[in-house]
Amino acid sequence: MKWSYTPEIKGVSFKVDLQELVDLCLPSCSFLATRETFCVVNSILKERLLLLLAWTGKYVFWNVYGDCDNFGMLTGHTNAITDMHFSTDGTVLYTASADKTVMCWDTTSGTRVKKLKGHSSFVNCVHSARRGPSLVVSGGDDCTVLIWDVRKKRPATTLQNTFQVTAVTFNDTSEQVISGGIDNDMKVWDLRKNGLLYRMRGHNDTVTGLSLSPDGSYVLSNAMDNTVRIWDVRPFAPQERCVKIFQGHQHNFENILLRCSWSPDGRRVAAGSSDRHAYIWDTTTRHILYKLPGHNGSVNTVEFHPKEPIIMSVSNDKQIFIGEIE
Secondary structure, eight states: OOOOOOOOOSSOOOEEOGGGOOOSSSOSEEEEOSSOOOEEEEEEETTEEEEEEEEEEEEEEEEOSEEOEEEEEEEEEEEEEEEEEEOTTSSEEEEEETTSEEEEEETTTTEEEEEEEOOSSOEEEEEEOSSSSOEEEEEETTSEEEEEETTSSSOSEEEEOSSOEEEEEEOTTSSEEEEEETTSOEEEEETTTTEEEEEEOOOSSOEEEEEEOTTSSEEEEEETTTEEEEEEOSTTOOSOOEEEEEEOOOOOTTOOOOOEEEOTTSSEEEEOOTTSOEEEEETTTOOEEEEEOOOSSOEEEEEEOSSSSEEEEEETTSEEEEEEOO
């Protein structure tokens, strides 16, 4: 059955009844933005699902349980927002932008609590540490990976790369940072020694997205070679750390940084695709579980809800779809 989309919606005045969600034949919600949509994240905060949309310098919060109301719009960046992530507890939002800055936002009050300056070119990616000190990592076109202590305005550590950095994440203990870039390699940096620990090779084109598994043992990567891969980042893992390869999705000449994500239980992974579909794979069999149509442009991000069997997809067609998976 076709997963068709609802008509374009310029306001959000409808309700979502989770009891009525039975499959992905039809998205439960569709949101329309005014410009191309690059990224979306979700988090549980005060028992609400927060949907956040980014376009040039602006991002919007929606409540998609009950009345789908827009309860906040934040502005501050002066150029496109390229990446964003909530803190583990959902109280802080970290955003990266082409305006060369990283910003930290209090999601309760909607106020900016920190503006981090240190990159000399576009910031392509940002991520916060799962545990330990309040650390944030960012990577940019200036070929650097910057580690930030959010209590300070200047970077705590600068890791110099040779090529532009397009994706970053911490390992589970926050003692290492994994980065990917246009040199196709993934690098693991030791923050205790502030140096390169090892490389992971296998992709044949730019790495566009990274995501740490829920248990912290593996990292998921998406790349322009049209593969999504799982890598073993545990200590003392075999030298060949690539353990699984997923195929089916596509990148194209637009060179958009298509991201990737894990389901909360680690049984599924997801990625966007330039063929206008959202892809979800089974991590055990590596089979495609869902190839979801409906968007009219490249699907940039697919995110799993942290508690419910719900996914969100965001596209260049200015729409965000929300639907349930089994």
